[in-house]
Every structure is written in C-alpha cells, then in structure tokens.
Amino acid sequence: MSLACASCPVRDSAACSVLTEEEREALSAAGRTRVLKRGEMLFAAGDEDAACATLVSGALKVSTVDADGNENILALVHPAGFIGELFAPFAHHDVTALTESTLCTFAKVDIQRAVDEYPALAKALLRRSQEDLHATRSLLELTAHASAETRLASVLHDFGQAASQSPCHPAKHFDLPLTRGELANMLGLTIETVSRKLGELEEAGAILRTGKRGIELVDPAHLQALSARKVV
Amino acid sequence: MSLACASCPVRDSAACSVLTEEEREALSAAGRTRVLKRGEMLFAAGDEDAACATLVSGALKVSTVDADGNENILALVHPAGFIGELFAPFAHHDVTALTESTLCTFAKVDIQRAVDEYPALAKALLRRSQEDLHATRSLLELTAHASAETRLASVLHDFGQAASQSPCHPAKHFDLPLTRGELANMLGLTIETVSRKLGELEEAGAILRTGKRGIELVDPAHLQALSARKVV
C-alpha cells in the first residue's frame, strides 16, 4: 500500500512536513503505511532491521524488559512523533501499539539516505529528537523526586493537554491510553498504588473515573497545583 | 581567545569532527573557548541567549530547580558532549560545571547557521541527541524501578567505564565528580541513603572508599550483578 500524504492528518506537523512536495513524494515511494492493533509491536529490542516510522494516528509505548522479564515503559509516542534509532545497529527498546495505530514506516536505510539527501529532514529529526529528550527528562524529574500523588496528577494533566485541540485548555474528558498496570509501570509505581491514588484524587474532587479508562477532569487547577508540588 | 582545534583532545569525537578542515576553521572563528570552575554555570533555565557548546574537558551537570527551590539533576555531560537546545527560544535547564571544565562555546545563531550550512553537522548533532536520549532513558529506567542499592551499583559501574580508556574494562580507581548530595539527587535518593548504601557496598567488599570522593572498584562483577537486578 502506498502512502497518501495528501490526506495525511499529520502532514503539517510530522518531520516530513519540512520537505518540498517533490521530496516528500520521493520519500513516500520508499515507505508504506501500516496499521498496528493494540499490543502489536513495530519492532523489538535487539532487532537489527528495526523500521523507522512516523506515527499518523493512535499511540505507542517505548519500553524495555529488564533481566527479570519486567516491562519498563520509558516513553509514549503521540501522532506526528518519529520512531527510529538511525545510528544504532540494533534497536534498544521495544515499540508497541497502545491503541489501534496507523504509521508511515520506512526501512532504516531509506531514512538514512533521505537524511543525507535532504538536509532539512536531518534538521527536523534533530528538532524532534531534542523534544523527545526534553519529554524524557520531564518524566525523569517526575519519577525521581515526586510523590505518587504528584506523579499521577502530573500525568493526568498531561494527558488532558494531549487529548485537547487547543494548547491552552486541557480536554475535560478523555480515555486513558494505558491500563493501570502500564500507568504504574511508566511512573515507577505499582498497580495498587495507582488505583488508590486515583481513588483519592476522585475523593478530593479533582477527577471523576468513568468506566475503566475514562477520566473527567473536574478540577484541573487542583491537578496542576499538585503537579507543581515537590515531594516534601 | 580563539579556538585551538589542532590540539583539541576531542577533535576526533566531538560533533565538529565530521566537518572538513575548512568548515571547522570557519566554525571555530565564530566560537571561543571558555573555562568554568566548579559551580560556575554555562547558562541557567530561562536564558534567552543560552550558548551552545562542546565540552572539551571536565564534566557538567544538567539540572532544573522545581517550584520549591529543589535542584533536580537530569543528566551529566562528558567530554565531546554537546550542549544546546537549538530550537527552544529559551533554555529549559541549568548547565553547571562539576569540575573545572573547558568548553568550546558558540552563540546559538552561529550553530543554527552552521547546521543549515553543513548538513553533516546536523547529522552529527542528531546522532548525539539520540545518544543523549538513550542515556536519559537508561537513567529513567534506573530511577523508576531499581532499588537504592541497584541505582548506586549501576552508577558506580558507569563511572568506572567513563573513567577508563578501554571500553571493555572499567577503571579500577576514580574520583566521583559528584558530591553525595548531587549523587543522591540524580538518583532520586537522599544523602543519607547514598551514604548508607555506599557503606554497605564497601562492607560487602564490592568497593573501597578512599577519602571523600575516591572510589576503588574491588569487585566490579558484583556491581554488575547488582545493576542487572530488578527491584524485587
């Protein structure tokens, strides 16, 4: 299946948006769109021919499994995000779909060639990489020094922002893309702690849980206040 | 003071190593070397005109201070490392010298121009950025899921590697570039816990503390075994 850049929802925000029409067309000839169902992997740690990809819709997680077989979620990927370690001989992490996701995939060599051929693409990928770095450091700051309650409040606030169209106000209602277990894992907590703290946040009137995954932000300001609070 | 690329100790490993002699010379004309003493900052979070730099020798820390004034160390920078957020209008983090450090600094605009002019530089910076991302994710994995003992063992092991010339064997003896407080902060622990766990590692015969900062790796295999161990 060939790529349909013309109707691509992230055509103006993905890395390839910096290319000219012609360049984009040439690149798209090398790629193919792919749909992953929840739980399907784009590639696994250790894969030598790990693909590169731009996420068009859905959500992915980046994770490792440690020596004892425990998963370890390191990052989430949102639409327009780019996945791919261009300079590593093999993938360091697993990349898995959290929800049904459509991607625009490329063989690593094709992206490497494109980076050499289109300097603007290299610059765009550099920008994305620095944004990823910043996001990872924010999560690091959270897990290293914040209380369980703060970690949850912060992540809920972020999800609200991500689910919203407008950058200023978070969406009032959204579905968590993660199970409790995944949420706990990503924040360095346990399922039980996540469940309890969500209960407390609901108790306090900050949020409302609807069904398993639904979250309503009743008092975003309260969440934001908690996010800002350090661990005592 | 102008740059002395010819005798630069990281001339073959820093980002600028991908440039031709001529290009490098042109770039060096825009930069200047700078020496920071321990505690001096290259720039602070919020600075609009934050410099970019390649670290020539010494060590830096990347940190934030949260709403309550607590420092939060997010990363270390080793020689040949590159510092600079090319696409952010202002710096997100503080960058401070841990030891006396010499850097090769550039105005942000000059690096931006160089990135546009020399595609190889953009590619080199992309590579460094992805390496930084990987390092940050490793630290995230550590702080999110590992016990205090494992965090310390892992970081000691890493410091041993960094202090060594050969990539296969760690240095047997080195000085910590961080105070106990900085070490604790970076690992999401307290000074007391770090001190205690170091004591236990010494007790167990894995390391030997000499003076305040000196560390001798008596049993690197023991450290490595601990590093691999998950939090139960």
Next chain:
DNA sequence: CGCATACTTGACGTCATTCAAACCGTGTGG
C-alpha cells in the same frame, strides 16, 4: 586554631509495596 562544609551514623516515622481477597465487566458455554 576554629569555623564551615561535607560526610557518616543512629533512631524513628512514613509512604509505597506486598500479599491477599473481593469486585466488576465481558465473553463463553451449558
């Protein structure tokens, strides 16, 4: 010599984990 700064050590408290059991929505088969 004396103060400052960093580090170590101990006693105690707390927050998150662990272990265990119950709950709930969903799909399956009788």
Next chain:
DNA sequence: CCACACGGTTTGAATGACGTCAAGTATGCG
C-alpha cells in the same frame, strides 16, 4: 438465560525500604 471463568481493577492489612530528624565525625580553609 444464567453460570462461570478470566482479565483488569479495587480495597484492606501488614511489612519494609527509604526518608526524616538529629548527633557526631572528618576534611579543608581562613
């Protein structure tokens, strides 16, 4: 249609690892 099993989730009680508070010990500098 109901019984039942199963994955994800919630809730409770007890444990434990790390944090907090508070002394006490180097090490270095004026």
